[in-house]
Amino acid sequence: MKKTTLFLLSLLICAVAYAQPQLGKDKIEDVIAAMTLQEKVNLLHGCGMAMGTEVKFPGTAGSTYAIPRLGIPSVYMADGPHRLVMTPTRAFDSQVYNTTELPSEITLAASFDIDAARAAGELIGQEVSDYGLDILLAPGINIMRTALGGRNGEYFSEDPVHAGNIAAAYINGVQSKNVGVALKHFAVNNQETNRNANDAIVAERPLRELYLRNFEIAVKNSHPWSIMTSYNKANGKYVCEDRRLCEDILRGEWGYDGLVMSDWNAGRNPVASIQAGNDMLQPGQDRQRAAILEAAQDGTLDMALIDLSVKRVLEFILKCNTFKNYQYPNETDLKAHSKIAREIGANSLVLLKNEDETLPMDGVKNVALYGNTSYDIVPAGMGFGATGHGYYCVSLVEGLRKAGYNVDKSLIMPYQKHIEEQNKQNYPNGLPPFSITAPLRADELIPDAKTLEENVKNNDMAIITLGRACGEGADRTKEHFYLTDKEAEMIKAVADAYHAAGKKVVVILNVVSAIETASWKDNADAILCIFQPGCETGNAVADVLSGKVNPSGRLPQTFQVNYGDAPADKNFPYDYKFDMSAFARAFSGGSAKDAAERAERQAEHELKQNVDYTNYDEGVYVGYRWFTTFDEPVSYPFGFGLSYTDFSYDLEDAGMDSDKCHVTVKVTNTGTKAGRDVVQVYVNAPKGGMEKPARELKAFAKTRVLQPGESQTLNLEWDTDLNASFNEKKNRWDLAKGKYTFMVCKDAQSDPVLTSVIKY
Numbered sequence: 001m002k003k004t005t006l007f008l009l010s011l012l013i014c015a016v017a018y019a020q021p022q023l024g025k026d027k028i029e030d031v032i033a034a035m036t037l038q039e040k041v042n043l044l045h046g047c048g049m050a051m052g053t054e055v056k057f058p059g060t061a062g063s064t065y066a067i068p069r070l071g072i073p074s075v076y077m078a079d080g081p082h083r084l085v086m087t088p089t090r091a092f093d094s095q096v097y098n099t100t101e102l103p104s105e106i107t108l109a110a111s112f113d114i115d116a117a118r119a120a121g122e123l124i125g126q127e128v129s130d131y132g133l134d135i136l137l138a139p140g141i142n143i144m145r146t147a148l149g150g151r152n153g154e155y156f157s158e159d160p161v162h163a164g165n166i167a168a169a170y171i172n173g174v175q176s177k178n179v180g181v182a183l184k185h186f187a188v189n190n191q192e193t194n195r196n197a198n199d200a201i202v203a204e205r206p207l208r209e210l211y212l213r214n215f216e217i218a219v220k221n222s223h224p225w226s227i228m229t230s231y232n233k234a235n236g237k238y239v240c241e242d243r244r245l246c247e248d249i250l251r252g253e254w255g256y257d258g259l260v261m262s263d264w265n266a267g268r269n270p271v272a273s274i275q276a277g278n279d280m281l282q283p284g285q286d287r288q289r290a291a292i293l294e295a296a297q298d299g300t301l302d303m304a305l306i307d308l309s310v311k312r313v314l315e316f317i318l319k320c321n322t323f324k325n326y327q328y329p330n331e332t333d334l335k336a337h338s339k340i341a342r343e344i345g346a347n348s349l350v351l352l353k354n355e356d357e358t359l360p361m362d363g364v365k366n367v368a369l370y371g372n373t374s375y376d377i378v379p380a381g382m383g384f385g386a387t388g389h390g391y392y393c394v395s396l397v398e399g400l401r402k403a404g405y406n407v408d409k410s411l412i413m414p415y416q417k418h419i420e421e422q423n424k425q426n427y428p429n430g431l432p433p434f435s436i437t438a439p440l441r442a443d444e445l446i447p448d449a450k451t452l453e454e455n456v457k458n459n460d461m462a463i464i465t466l467g468r469a470c471g472e473g474a475d476r477t478k479e480h481f482y483l484t485d486k487e488a489e490m491i492k493a494v495a496d497a498y499h500a501a502g503k504k505v506v507v508i509l510n511v512v513s514a515i516e517t518a519s520w521k522d523n524a525d526a527i528l529c530i531f532q533p534g535c536e537t538g539n540a541v542a543d544v545l546s547g548k549v550n551p552s553g554r555l556p557q558t559f560q561v562n563y564g565d566a567p568a569d570k571n572f573p574y575d576y577k578f579d580m581s582a583f584a585r586a587f588s589g590g591s592a593k594d595a596a597e598r599a600e601r602q603a604e605h606e607l608k609q610n611v612d613y614t615n616y617d618e619g620v621y622v623g624y625r626w627f628t629t630f631d632e633p634v635s636y637p638f639g640f641g642l643s644y645t646d647f648s649y650d651l652e653d654a655g656m657d658s659d660k661c662h663v664t665v666k667v668t669n670t671g672t673k674a675g676r677d678v679v680q681v682y683v684n685a686p687k688g689g690m691e692k693p694a695r696e697l698k699a700f701a702k703t704r705v706l707q708p709g710e711s712q713t714l715n716l717e718w719d720t721d722l723n724a725s726f727n728e729k730k731n732r733w734d735l736a737k738g739k740y741t742f743m744v745c746k747d748a749q750s751d752p753v754l755t756s757v758i759k760y
């Protein structure tokens, strides 16, 4: 043999001997077998948050660990849900990486529109993909247990069927773009106060029927690539350390086969997290890595569990664009996305009142705007899911002007000056970038009688906007539910002045979640609840006010008369004073001092109710389930929303077999304007020896735009299993035999427009 051939042959032998298995080319098991223990442990953790401007994706929430020798890249995650959260600027780079701000989750859910939820998901998924990221840390789907939940704006509904179906459509939209989601926050994450340690004490039945059911529906109908466990404990255990929730129920019962990751710095015991089936700890801390390594070495943590979680991480990475070396364009079609954001926004606004056809604003030309929020609209919530609002927001003034209205100029400067002064006073060090203290908007400016008189003379109509901003990190308090004295006084003064001249007053609710409306609504001729419609707020609102779009949103949450009317209200930190330093400590994983103090309180039996723990004494009676069953008055019920037109309904078919239930309804536009309608099907189920809510939502659907006289037949279908209740005594779901009443209702409290009784 020639010398050169020999040399080449030996080179080949060496290469084969030292060849490393490669992810994607070789079997996952072989890749895992080639890893050192330290590498495996590293893979179970994130690589920190991308805080600098020179990192690959500045301002994003996290990434996974890379092992280049085995062909394993880092993959990248950024927050949602209504905007891909990423710093738009980068060091030594003149390009600006803007992302579209969609309507917030509560707003999107108010559309009651599966197609809109999917479109929102597709849009944000496209941006994630276009900018080279892999995972969107969204959507959040926890139940709005009270009106004051700090993250209500980031969640969809008080009802699990509503939340689960909207979420599934959103997730399918995102994932259709070859990027993944992290469905969050699994589970029972309904309060922000002491969010890293609060223990939700919830019985098995509400746990199953409300707080898990939303996740179950979303998981089964959309197969999210990953699920994020929540900060809180449920019944004594951190969720991320609870094997029953993460493994037995999520994977065992629901068949979920994706990755489970923790919320950022959630939990206390990293070893317990891996043992529970929470595969990845984000964003990853040295102390966690050390603890897992030590437990693996001393045998406390089973190697098989580590390998299983590593396998899940690798399967997750394999799906990602970064792994596939996708050549992303690094720009996205922002213009087209703004158009979609506007359509979704307008489609989500909820008309609560419309006396004497005040709206649309036919014949109105000149309008005067009152309320600070009219000049400082809130496009979205606060918190990481919303950090730094989008790159633009169409103000109400701009939206109205573009729609052809004259906005009274004399009020603009005084309001702007007033807002500036208030901000200076409330935030002497500048506006907080991340408003965890759930501020009330600045004190209202009440125009004096002379100004009002002038305004009334010069305008055809008054528009008042009430605003509430809030988000991650703090709950709202009772104060935020009610109007301030000044707000109430302003509404009264404006209404009196305009009504005296026979002119109308419209109130816009730019709120993060339900507020009090019962005491003042008589003063308004029309009320439009817009929640937070995102970057196109002004345009979307003008579209509905002008009648270009007929409103078709429905409330995803009950607007109760008073705080305290819902049974959960007393078991919620409704008057908790926000403690910034405790929040900051908890955010970075909690200090040893906090843990010691808590242990001391525990030993002394002095745990603080609604702070250290929260009792879910209301059981399944959350939201409309309470108000409707016990016939308690509300200001506006769940599912409520008016239109500029009318609809009639014909029942074409209804049925229930062991697998599926269905209701087929023909909806006809009987009014004079084109519009869309929402059909909501509620079921009253036989008791089967258990107490049950009078009705529960099982399905909903939205028509296309129907012209006057036009009809559409909708077939609403749901799994018969959804009619079952969880029997705590028998520890199983029970589908009672007897009479099922299927009701098509305009909202959760009104009399049904159609009824079908089925013997099962």
Ligand code: BGC
Residues within 6 Å of the ligand: 061, 079, 137, 184, 263, 264, 384, 385, 472
């Ligand atoms: C939030 C999550 C978010 C994560 C990463 C946490 O504080 O609870 O919703 O995805 O931070 O930014």
